[in-house]
Amino acid sequence: MSKSVEKQFAIGVDYGTNSVRALVVDVADGTEIASSVYEYPSGDQGILLDRKDPHLARQNPADYIDGFEASVTGAIRMAKKQKQSGFRAENVVGIGIDTTGSTPIPVDKTGMPLAMSGKYKKNLAAQAWLWKDHTSAAEAAEITAKAERSKDGYLTKCGGIYSSEWYWAKVLHCKRSSPEVFDAAYAWVELADFVPGYITGNMNPDTMPRGICAAGHKAMFHDDWGGLPKNAFLKKLDADLPKVAEHYTANSSTCDETVGGLTEQIAKKVGLSAGVPVAVGAFDAHMGAVGAGVKPGTLVKIMGTSTCDVTVWPLDQPLADIPGVCGIVPGSVIPGMYGLEAGQSAVGDIFNWFVKQLVPAKYAADGDAHVALTAAAEELKPGESGLLALDWNNGNRTVLVDPLLSGMLIGQTLHTTAAEIYRALVEATAFGALAIINRFEEYGVEVKEVVNCGGIAEKNPMVMQIYADVCNRPMKISRSAQTCALGAAIFGAVVGGAYKNAPAAQKKMTGTKTTIYRPRKAAVKTYAELYKLYMQLHDAFGTSTSDAKLSNVMKDLIAIRTRVAKESG
Ligand SMILES: Nc1ncnc2c1ncn2[C@@H]1O[C@H](COP(=O)(O)OP(=O)(O)O)[C@@H](O)[C@H]1O
Numbered sequence: 001m002s003k004s005v006e007k008q009f010a011i012g013v014d015y016g017t018n019s020v021r022a023l024v025v026d027v028a029d030g031t032e033i034a035s036s037v038y039e040y041p042s043g044d045q046g047i048l049l050d051r052k053d054p055h056l057a058r059q060n061p062a063d064y065i066d067g068f069e070a071s072v073t074g075a076i077r078m079a080k081k082q083k084q085s086g087f088r089a090e091n092v093v094g095i096g097i098d099t100t101g102s103t104p105i106p107v108d109k110t111g112m113p114l115a116m117s118g119k120y121k122k123n124l125a126a127q128a129w130l131w132k133d134h135t136s137a138a139e140a141a142e143i144t145a146k147a148e149r150s151k152d153g154y155l156t157k158c159g160g161i162y163s164s165e166w167y168w169a170k171v172l173h174c175k176r177s178s179p180e181v182f183d184a185a186y187a188w189v190e191l192a193d194f195v196p197g198y199i200t201g202n203m204n205p206d207t208m209p210r211g212i213c214a215a216g217h218k219a220m221f222h223d224d225w226g227g228l229p230k231n232a233f234l235k236k237l238d239a240d241l242p243k244v245a246e247h248y249t250a251n252s253s254t255c256d257e258t259v260g261g262l263t264e265q266i267a268k269k270v271g272l273s274a275g276v277p278v279a280v281g282a283f284d285a286h287m288g289a290v291g292a293g294v295k296p297g298t299l300v301k302i303m304g305t306s307t308c309d310v311t312v313w314p315l316d317q318p319l320a321d322i323p324g325v326c327g328i329v330p331g332s333v334i335p336g337m338y339g340l341e342a343g344q345s346a347v348g349d350i351f352n353w354f355v356k357q358l359v360p361a362k363y364a365a366d367g368d369a370h371v372a373l374t375a376a377a378e379e380l381k382p383g384e385s386g387l388l389a390l391d392w393n394n395g396n397r398t399v400l401v402d403p404l405l406s407g408m409l410i411g412q413t414l415h416t417t418a419a420e421i422y423r424a425l426v427e428a429t430a431f432g433a434l435a436i437i438n439r440f441e442e443y444g445v446e447v448k449e450v451v452n453c454g455g456i457a458e459k460n461p462m463v464m465q466i467y468a469d470v471c472n473r474p475m476k477i478s479r480s481a482q483t484c485a486l487g488a489a490i491f492g493a494v495v496g497g498a499y500k501n502a503p504a505a506q507k508k509m510t511g512t513k514t515t516i517y518r519p520r521k522a523a524v525k526t527y528a529e530l531y532k533l534y535m536q537l538h539d540a541f542g543t544s545t546s547d548a549k550l551s552n553v554m555k556d557l558i559a560i561r562t563r564v565a566k567e568s569g
């Protein structure tokens with residue numbers, strides 16, 4: 001009798017904003033065998049905050065290390081219990097990692113985070129600078145201004161504006177606000193590079209592979225100007241910045257490459273074999289796109305705390321530089337194709353803010369206030385509340401790329417209800433989503449299909465119906481409830497030799513659900529009217545070129561807030 005071929009498995013580890021999740025999948029068809037989540041224990045839901053500065057968001061790097069061990073151990077343990085899956089830990093062929101970003105970490109010469117040694121343990125500047133840390137707005141504006149004057153075209157691949165969420169702005173802000181930490185750091189390593197480096201013992205900042213996803217989207221790495229920005233440009237920002245570039249590995253790698261094998265020590269801790277190949281890391285959104293089956297013409301929306309919009313484009317077809325689209329990077333999603341990234345800096349975070357701060361207790365009485373508000377908001381018709389909101393509570397990432405914009409709600413009366421506001425906030429995020437789709441298409445990137453994934457796409461059908469109505473397009477949902485981790489696992493399968501490349505793996509391992517949210521005629525009509533008004537507010541408050549001359553309002557409010565906070569110590 002012939003011996004049956006044993007199944008092979010891959011693991012995807014997805015580092016989100018508040019937690020890390022490990023997923024074990026069968027490489028033959030993407031079946032999800034087991035998963036385990038580790039909530040970061042430090043700070044407020046894993047985020048270290050500063051009472052005096054709402055723009056600050058840091059993370060304890062130790063949570064990432066503990067999180068790898070705990071989530072992978074948990075997933076393996078659970079997989080072993082699924083007897084029918086045929087899982088055996090020795091048959092895990094590869095591991096892929098995705099993380100938030102830009103989340104750079106100041107590290108020492110060995111690659112260990114400064115925050116993990118005594119002196120800097122409590123220093124906020126020595127922690128990981130989480131993607132949504134917006135303390136570096138002034139530095140981002142300065143980088144934009146100086147890059148605009150440079151002949152090298154550094155802004156062409158990042159939408160024309162450098163963001164305060166990104167690498168160089170954060171490193172420069174550290175130099176200016178915490179020079180002792182900047183001086184102590186040997187290098188700055190993105191979380192997406194740190195984790196694969198750590199688990200393979202390949203942490204030397206000078207030699208560790210660094211992913212093209214983080215480098216290209218956040219650190220202005222591009223072949224057009226020979227890799228990272230030139231020293232002459234960095235020196236204009238700060239004489240010490242070239243030192244940071246010097247320790248940033250010059251050749252950026254794609255996720256079908258291997259960082260190394262799992263170290264014996266970590267393999268033992270998590271219950272895997274030493275040497276299992278680990279793929280080069282990338283951002284959660286990009287891996288989400290892979291896990292949702294992205295291909296040219298498909299826009300994947302990864303809808304969670306924030307939303308990222310990711311698509312790909314063939315390298316051999318013309319592609320314009322798209323203003324406001326925050327990244328166009330060859331190989332950042334699928335090797336051999338351009339990866340394009342746009343997004344909204346807050347989506348679920350806006351709903352969460354409302355639920356936590358402003359919603360009457362009765363909505364939380366029976367459990368989740370999101371669910372109760374959604375049930376009430378679902379009863380409303382588009383336009384019925386008379387409300388319209390802007391989705392900028394955490395700034396605008398696309399197309400305005402301005403962290404110093406804020407949220408807004410217009411049309412309240414003394415009868416306005418919490419459910420009406422909740423719905424208006426959802427609609428505002430849908431209008432922001434449409435503005436992004438329109439921008440892609442204006443520049444020739446056709447969006448033939450939209451596939452959604454992430455927590456919100458999974459949890460809230462009303463949100464998806466509103467998006468279908470506002471965007472006047474069907475909204476599909478990725479088959480996997482853990483699409484980012486699945487995307488990472490796909491690269492685990494590729495580096496483990498199960499597939500020759502990512503598209504081959506995607507064909508077998510990804511899919512969409514049978515439920516598709518289709519646009520409803522009447523709603524589409526009303527939302528088209530509301531979108532015009534949304535764009536009027538958008539341009540008035542968000543651009544200096546609008547006739548309305550309101551673009552100072554949000555910024556002046558922030559300036560007054562900062563001044564008053566400073567005055568009161
Ligand atoms: N039922 C719901 N409807 C809409 N949003 C929700 C609901 N439940 C949670 N959220 C929001 O989803 C976000 C979390 O999304 P998720 O994809 O799980 O996390 P992450 O973005 O960190 O990966 C939170 O901001 C939360 O406010």
Ligand SMILES: O=C(CO)[C@@H](O)[C@@H](O)COP(=O)(O)O
Nearest residue numbers: 016017100101283304305306
């Ligand atoms: O900005 C990026 C990727 O470029 C994301 O990592 C960031 O929006 C965080 O996403 P999540 O909130 O984890 O869904």
